Amino acid sequence: MTQHGSKALAEFVAEATEILDALGRDLLALDEARDQEADPERINGIFRAAHSLKGLSGLFGQERITQLAHAAEDLLDRLRLGRLTLDDQVLDALVDALDTFQSLLGETSRGEEGEDLTRRTRAMEERLARMGSPAPPAEEDPLERLELDAQVRAVFTEYEEHRLRENVRRGVALWRVRAAFDLTDFDQGLADLNARLKPLGEVISTLPSSRPGGATGIAFDLIFGAKVTAPELEAGLQGTPAELAPLTVHPSREDPSATDEAASVPPPEAVGPGPGVTPRTKRGGKKKGTRARPLALEAGPSQPLLPADTGATGRDAPSETSSGAPGLVAVPTAANGGPPRMRAVGGPPSTALGLQSAASAPLPAGRPRPEETSLRSLTQTVRVDIGRLDGLINMVGELLLIKANLQRLAEASRQDGTVALSKLFGQELSRETRQLERKLEALQEGLLEARMVPVGQVFDKLARLVRRIAREAGKEIDFVSTGGEVELDKLIVEELSDPLMHLIRNAIDHGAEGPEARLSEGKPRRAVVRLRAEQKGNHVLISVSDDGSGIDEARVREVALSRGLVTSSQVSEMTRRELLNLIFLPGFSTRSSVSALSGRGVGLDVVKNNLGNLSGIIDVWSERGKGTAFHLTLPVTLAIVRALVVGVSGRTYAVPLNSVLEILAVQPHDIRTVERREVLDLRGQTLPFLRLGRLFHLPEREVNRHFVVVVGLAQQRLGIAVDELFGQQDIVTKPLGGRLSGVKGISGATDLGNRRTVLVLDVAELLEEGIAQERRRA
Amino acid sequence: MSRFEALLDAFFYRPDEDVSGLLDFAVGSDGLAPRVLEEEPTEYLAFRLETECYAVPILTVREICKVPLLTEIPRAEPQLLGVMNLRGELLPVYDVKLRLRLSEVPPLVAGPDAGLPPKAARILVLKTQDGPAGVWVDSVAGVVRLKPSMVELSPAGLRGDRDCVAGLGRKGSQLYILLDPEQALAP
Known part of the structure; x- marks a missing residue:
């Protein structure tokens, strides 16, 4: 495809994604108000969205999308004219059509045109055309x-x-x-x-x-x-x-x-x-x-x-x-x-179906089970408020002024080269550099802000997904999401969608009980799955919780033992919390029957790894009969972080400061060994201790004291011993990327300004290793 | 070889011999010339590793740069020398001598204990399927044009545990070992 063509295509995908997002939001609102009369303005809005999608895809020659959009528009036209009642069947069809649109757009963005999807699109078009039941009988016009x-x-x-x-x-x-x-x-x-x-x-x-x-x-x-x-x-x-x-x-x-x-x-x-x-x-x-x-x-x-x-x-x-x-x-x-x-027109009469009854209704024939699609956006674009951009441009303007001033000073110093520089000159120079620093900071902040998007973007998509999962699992679910306005770096929001999808699947599939089981336990019929985001300082806390049966730690122990993930002596010493954390081990799945949704045994360890890549961590809380909650702690941005620069055996490394809790100076004799592993005594608590040089197989140097950087994420703590501390600095981390993605313990590299590349430690992975060592030796 | 034999040998045309001038001169005099001219030569970048001369297709080379400061990656595979910062881009730099069995231990070129790199040493930035990657070479020899007829495919498993030698090119008396970058840099 030509350069021009691919650019146009990217624009198409971006714009179509936006339309589909709007469509999704409106459909969701309709879905939430199932039992009430639909807001005509909303139906009209969906109709217009389908119409613009048709126009847009027609303009870009996207035949399949155009056709389906036409069918959807047709159906919506009948809806808004009241020839068709918005019943559950129609709504389900519309939601499925939205899924199809999303898949189509996915293929388009990859430049593919799969046979399967084309067939599915055809089937969808026919389904939309067949759709319809007469409006409820009115007594007269x-x-x-x-x-x-x-x-x-x-x-x-x-x-x-x-x-x-x-x-x-x-x-x-x-x-x-x-x-x-x-x-x-x-x-x-x-x-x-x-x-x-x-x-x-x-x-x-x-x-x-x-x-x-x-x-x-x-x-x-x-x-x-x-x-x-x-x-x-x-x-x-x-x-x-x-x-x-x-x-x-x-x-x-x-x-x-x-x-x-x-x-x-x-x-x-x-x-x-x-x-x-x-x-x-x-x-x-x-x-x-x-x-x-x-x-x-x-x-x-x-x-x-x-x-x-x-x-x-x-x-x-x-x-x-x-x-x-x-x-x-x-x-x-x-x-x-x-x-x-x-x-x-001539479909079955409209009935008031809840999620539950909709679940028992067979899926229309000819429609393949929706494949596992990722919720990631198809485009890498961020919408930025023009006001923010104006602010950034202004800042650049001021930076240019400062540059002009500095240039003038440099010119002056060159011309009076032999004369000793006056004190006044020095003062002026330092004032300009201070200005420069301030402006650069503001510019950095402004740019970071521009990368921020509300997590609600992902929450909306997840809400749609809940509906489908609940239907497939035959559960009655109320989905409550709060804190959608909390802002995170676009990159993190994107990477977050799949782990969250997995956790919600788990909550519905494993957590929530069926309606009958709930009633017999004296709980309300409908289970509640909550998705909540809140900002806590430098971090954003996201939790996925359900009020289901909770995690049975006895089963967890049994399964972990039977799969050989732990030994019985290890298990006997574990606290309940530690037992619960076993579910994050690779190859763990407690459900005896493997369902289509989750339970393939590749669940939570993948989630944990994905979060680790975002410098985030996951923690689980659960109480039998009361429910389960997963807490995700994430940094607000990964673009620019403040880091502690440390030295080990003559090498320099950077540790993101958001995970550093404190720094200790430790004499070698303060290090104790418990069962041959080194620990520190920190205010009466035992702190696992890791020599970075030893971990990285670097030549060890004799030192008379260690600096111990205490890092922590959630409840996990680890002391990392280094030789030297060089101070703090703002760093822009570049991921190691493609060929080097397998490197453990390193999240990326950065440049400290002296043209020398410095590696950034991956604290989450180091914690993992420290804890794993502990577990192995225990 | 007697003097007569040498003369006789020089008289006969060898396929890798550069006789384009002669062919230009002989154009039209017989039916052979145009057919030989149709054979499109491929350009290769030739470089030295230890004492041997290697070459890679020039289209796989993005650029050649002097050896910058390399940062070692802890616990990485031995042929990964480290990472370099090329105009803000982070690139891994590999050593292929280990895989080619030209040396037993990876050279110490990254980290605080590394000395200055040899003056002639360069990093070739190669385009690979997994993104750009740097390859340490002892010196760059230049560009050679090799016609397909000058290249013989090497028997499988000529050397190394992987088949990273794609063939042998011969131009005059110089032998070029043609390296397959994808294989040579595979993890």
């Missing part, structure tokens, strides 16, 4: 109860008509807001009015008013569904040119009181909008007749109440409008293609 000019109704788009119908059905107070603006600034005035109206309810339609707005003016009629009372609405529109007029809605025919009244009071002929109370029955009665006719033709008397809503979208629409408003023939625009779609 609520729109018929609304007093509205036929001409006005004629110009509604299908979507507007649908929204209006919904509002009438729910008994929302409808208003016509008429406002006249001057032609010169009507767009602004209208936007202003809309902004005012938005919090008060829903603007259903904006139409040019029939009333002339004067020679230089234009008037609009806004059909508005108010959530607030009339006085509140009036107060809210104070100061705008809006005039309010209520739209009359007749009570539903099925309303018993209304029916009684209708039977007793002969209705007057009243059509058209206007204030005042118009008795209701005439139109209602007429309506009954209207409805009965097509129904009798279609469904027969056995089904007297076919949903009027459904009818309006299909072939009923013309007949209904023509009879309801004589002389009106205009069919709303989007009705084209309605009838064929109507035939496709």
